[in-house]
Amino acid sequence: MAEAVNTPESRFLRACRGLPVDCTPIWLMRQAGRYMPEYRALREKYTILEMIRTPELAAEVTLQPMRAFDLDAAIIFADILPPLVGMGLELSFVPGKGPVIHNPISSTHDVDLLGTPPAKAHLAPTLEAIEIVVRELAPRGLPLIGFAGAPFTLASYAIEGGGSKDYAKTKALMYAEPAAWKRLMDKLVTVQADYLLEQARAGAAALQVFDSWAGMALGKEAYLRYVAPYNTRLFTTLERAGVPVINFSTGTFPYLEEVAACGGDVIGVDFRMPLSAAWGKIGYDRAIQGNLDPITLLAPWRELRHHVDRVLDEAGGRPGHIFNLGHGIHRTTPVDNVRRLVDYVHARSREYAD
């Protein structure tokens, strides 16, 4: 960081492009969430879907962690699943169980019935929430990240009807009905590309694509055959957005080069792989985001600091590191640990500039 310049307002975006920064930027996946008392207070009055579908509430929740902590980016409060509703699936969030799709895809005919409506028709509240947040954050020079799920991850929810341990139905369709799988993935690329481009138009300064489950479900050959072509098309289309794109996945270390080859300016990695090994695989000309184990935030600060130091040391102060968790923040995380984490990452990474 010898050439570091003091431009806090664009720290995150500079790091996305691999440019020197005064200190390592940090934001946290699911930073607007149940670990915050302000969030829980709103959740007592509204369901998750009500909060997502009311622009003022989504904007408020998005801004809560920006007020509480010195974070370098906001991420719009939303969920990866609402685009499936526009396609014809019925979604609800069941307390204690998580998301449930009430009419999951169970045949190739179901695939053909899925629509591909434009985001403006079905996801307008999220686009409007983005506009509100951007108006709020722009004067402070803070960027807002938009996001969506990658096609495989969305397909797995649409077919399993919710979360899954083995993705058996998803992979059975994929392996046994390759033509239907292609039609499904094509539709998902269409819907997700449109949704992400609209988020950029609404003011999102960066976009993150979550492929949360492909790496847990698939080996390298299956990834290359059934996922990579669609992710590549999605990332290629997103180049039109003119903003940095983050390609996040979990469990993909065995074929991280191939994941990175699909696209994205920044590769987001999970806590299962050492950051240094991951960066070596994707190449130091590409920015990297990660990868503290979110559960370390439940430990006392002395123990937590050891894990934070390790991530910073593995990044070694190279330009192009965005500090983040290796998965979403846990709902039992102490707020004080989040504050200390954010401030410590800024302070400690300045040392590399010295």
Next chain:
Amino acid sequence: MAEAVNTPESRFLRACRGLPVDCTPIWLMRQAGRYMPEYRALREKYTILEMIRTPELAAEVTLQPMRAFDLDAAIIFADILPPLVGMGLELSFVPGKGPVIHNPISSTHDVDLLGTPPAKAHLAPTLEAIEIVVRELAPRGLPLIGFAGAPFTLASYAIEGGGSKDYAKTKALMYAEPAAWKRLMDKLVTVQADYLLEQARAGAAALQVFDSWAGMALGKEAYLRYVAPYNTRLFTTLERAGVPVINFSTGTFPYLEEVAACGGDVIGVDFRMPLSAAWGKIGYDRAIQGNLDPITLLAPWRELRHHVDRVLDEAGGRPGHIFNLGHGIHRTTPVDNVRRLVDYVHARSREYAD
């Protein structure tokens, strides 16, 4: 396989030691299970725990797939969790939900209350079932595999109270209470080493240690610090058994060398990593077991065969490959596909000997 000799009776055990065989041995994780109509017929009359705790029933279920298919090894019908019952935890299998521990570990005090009784006191039915199966299989020259869970995987069930998506409670104890974690893992090593040694004494010709969740839950540094010392001690103790030991884990590709360094004559790998890359990491002087994605067995044979060919081609006919799935067989697997798989692996791998 130039030096291959025709010793079908010891094909599996020869492969465990890296010796040439006439064709690749094959067995399937969870090969005694719900995909078989014979198994489902018994399950209508008995619960899983009744079947495990009745030696004659456990032996019968173990032998069902040996009658139906030309498998090269049996694995005793049991479960990884019953050892926890002897330690003081209450276990049941809830239909549609899986295993539930009704009094999970939730404090360091709970750890101290756990007992470490000998397997002979609490797990005698499984040891007796092993003796019955061995009497049945020995005349046919077929080996029986005993098994148990690795300490981390058992700890995760004991602390979460069942399956988990994020292992948050387990890792919170691990990160925040390292002294209690050590006491817990020490106790689990004691119990599991004793249990596995007793299985070998009862006649098991090989032992498999399942560390099913460590790789899904932990990164490399955490694995080395909180898991590897205990696995190493377990595998070192098992050398006394005088039978081959299989070290199976999932999601551990980012640190497979370190997993293999803990011990085991055979390294079992999941479907997420290419077999060739895994074997290169652990070294060709060590036998390897794996790694067909079990969900490919739900596809038509033409598609399935493509995936089987890939696994065989990655192994390349080298001595020391044991064909298996990369995870347990799925309950909806067509029996015919299992039969074709077993016969095809034998037939196709003979080609490498030519």
